[in-house]
Amino acid sequence: MLSDVATRLAEIVGEQQVLTGDQISADYAGDEALTVPGQQPRFLARPGTAEEVAALLVAAAEHGVPVTARGSGTGLSGAARPRPDGLLVSFERMNAVLEVDTENHVAVVQPGVTLSELDARTAEAGLNYTVYPGEMSASVGGNVGANAGGMRAVKYGVTRHNVLGLQAALPTGELIRTGGKLTKISTGYDLTQLVIGSEGTLALATEVIVKLYPRPAHGVTVLAPFEDLNQVLAVVPRIISSGLAPHILEYIDNLTMAAMTYAADLRLGVPDEVRDASGAYLVVGLENRTAALLDGDVELLGTLLGDLGAAEVYVLEGNAARTLIEAREKAFWTAKSIGADDVIDVVVPRSEMAEFLASTRELALKAESGVLGCGHAGDGNVHLAVFQKDPDKRRALLHEIFAEGMAVGGAISGEHGIGNAKRDHFVELEDPAKLELLRRIKQAFDPAGILNPGVLLD
């Protein structure tokens, strides 16, 4: 039986590209989710073409083998954790930038391409794929699955807003094309948007058309310490209303800043007395097409921040700016290194952030746990490191935090996704009528239920 399936898979992708059992490296057992233990799949296949992906799905359906897709394995929800009886489809060989199109301002890529490769290729053309989820080794296909976000979402949106079209393999074996090199299209249900964020449960992207922006020639990072987090958060709508259109707008609490600067050996030039009086920081990224225009923007921002209570305004350029942003992007690793037991990314309306963060601190205190964090102040996406070793207590605390986020109009995840890690919470907390509808949509795509069963829905 096992060898029957393996033989069939080998017929599709070639013998070299199918591994089984112990041949499969432990790296394939999961992603970076802290609470989802790794799981070796029964089969690993590494297709080289879209047609091979589609044929793999047909074979899997025939043999009743569940299928999990894998990009770079950098996800934080456990959506790339395979099933013990399952087939892991790794997109590592489908990693080409097929086209950087300077007339339509798009790139066409295979799903296994990394953000870092795409960044290098678009830079050559003076263009920019603006989704930076903080991990440049992530794959575009993985980002499509999770609807990945990142810091620049405040200006440019998330993956959803920057993917214009897909080629995708349906679990029923057809290859379809959705969208195109088009920013507008009004011809039926938007299948592109439906596949984005579906965590490998509806269809597997085999080609992705992404939107590119001109790469701004000049950029700067501004750091402003404030007395407390509420002050930081109150400043955010004022900056957005100013029309400055920052591409980064982050808050960092002082404990997280301490851990980040320590881990990155980062010298920001903040004097001890300012640092000691500061409860939280605002980080603002600005960019413009000329140095003079950028100077004007920085001046306006400085005045605004001063008026709104910033203790100081530090304009970071070159290395210090890059290091701060990189340290912020690596906040997950920092949290992991200081012993966080989980990292979550609840999203709430911007106006609810201060109150929501106060609630989480109270909930954590009551549960004898710790939470600290940083997050995307511009879009209400709160990244929390949770410290609680006991899995039951942690589970109960997370449930309360998620419920609180939803109660103020938010959602369990802004950009990490549900995956395996948060599925039970999602199913318990989401409106049953919506869950039922999601299940019927899943059924419409995947009548045999072979794509990533257990992820997102039970």
Added chain:
Amino acid sequence: MLSDVATRLAEIVGEQQVLTGDQISADYAGDEALTVPGQQPRFLARPGTAEEVAALLVAAAEHGVPVTARGSGTGLSGAARPRPDGLLVSFERMNAVLEVDTENHVAVVQPGVTLSELDARTAEAGLNYTVYPGEMSASVGGNVGANAGGMRAVKYGVTRHNVLGLQAALPTGELIRTGGKLTKISTGYDLTQLVIGSEGTLALATEVIVKLYPRPAHGVTVLAPFEDLNQVLAVVPRIISSGLAPHILEYIDNLTMAAMTYAADLRLGVPDEVRDASGAYLVVGLENRTAALLDGDVELLGTLLGDLGAAEVYVLEGNAARTLIEAREKAFWTAKSIGADDVIDVVVPRSEMAEFLASTRELALKAESGVLGCGHAGDGNVHLAVFQKDPDKRRALLHEIFAEGMAVGGAISGEHGIGNAKRDHFVELEDPAKLELLRRIKQAFDPAGILNPGVLLD
């Protein structure tokens, strides 16, 4: 039987809000689609609340009555044309702006609110809902149904990119909430995006959360005549790469310009000799937060346009600018007034516009028909007025134009939708695997098939 149903509807929305037969004004028989003849519905109901909308759907399902939703009836696809045996749900009473939220930069509105009302209310707060499909009496709910676009899509995207959440009534009777006052969310399939553009076939929006931007204080419209259309279209990617981020980027061919200026009694200050030597025009809208910054942008644009072959560069301000943009927005009415038999809005990759337009002229010539137009040069959305009185010949020509658009990577409609008017073309030209998937998604939402049957799919 008829009175049974009417009685049931009256129990839900009140007797005053149900009309039948001849009581129903002819205004309700359709929208502005030129080729979809009006059709009186059997019942008209005017609900006042989301709960009433949901109850109407339950009643309709019980009695097997097809349901069509109507906003302002300004659509161009015939999606609001009711069925002779059907119930028309008019959202005219659900027309309130519930909230303009200056902290989260969103507005919460009922579906029947007009763009004009929303524009006035957001202006008071210095904010802007940036979807301007060219008809300010259109309703937000109707725009959601069609995924309406408009000129500013080149900078701000279309309805899809500016709706963050919905309350919607499912045809199975439940009210659900999707999204929220959130620009990012990664918790399952995106139901907001699925309902947007579904032309009333999946669910009826009963509340809409839209994204608002700061309203730029300063704006200007630049008009540049060129020798021919190919020159105009070649300029477009250069302007986008410049980083100027225009919010309007339109082309107008010289015949359309003649009709527009005549219809609007518009004086643009273009001397006769320039006008006579110009085959097409580029219209660029720029905006910025200060007059000085805007001046700098205009200077850069002027240089760029001069270098790229513009015969002249006219900077229109105040009344002339407003009148030109309004005339362009009214291009549909101009086409109608000069006897166009249909107006279509194929979208193609920007780089394919010149060739696609040449093909359409050839196809029209062969079919002894006329086409002329204008369109969104920034996003490849080609608006064509088609002149051919014979319905069979016109149908055959449209089929060829649509097929040609799809062959170069485009789609039948960029922003008008499929509706009744283009359904047969859509079903004939679209990939059968995708159509099958659309039908299964429809089935997942609407097992009884009561929502707008015959629209989009057969």
